[in-house]
Amino acid sequence: MVVLLLMAAAPAPVPVPVGEARRVVEAQLKAPVRENAELSAEEAAVIRQRYLESIGRRVERAVDRAR
Numbered sequence: 001m002v003v004l005l006l007m008a009a010a011p012a013p014v015p016v017p018v019g020e021a022r023r024v025v026e027a028q029l030k031a032p033v034r035e036n037a038e039l040s041a042e043e044a045a046v047i048r049q050r051y052l053e054s055i056g057r058r059v060e061r062a063v064d065r066a067r
Contacts (some may be wrong), residue, residue, distance in 0.1 A: 039047070052058075
């Protein structure tokens, strides 16, 4: 009975999209090694946007900031 109460009180595990993560890692491993490890401004903006979207935050665009 105690185990059932503990199981009911524990939060449900968050599902991890394993397939997507695996595709990203495989694509990175297949990509040629970059000699220059610095990111361009465009690359950094894309990475930031994708990260914010992945954690469910709204991406603020330059048009929105101007208003």
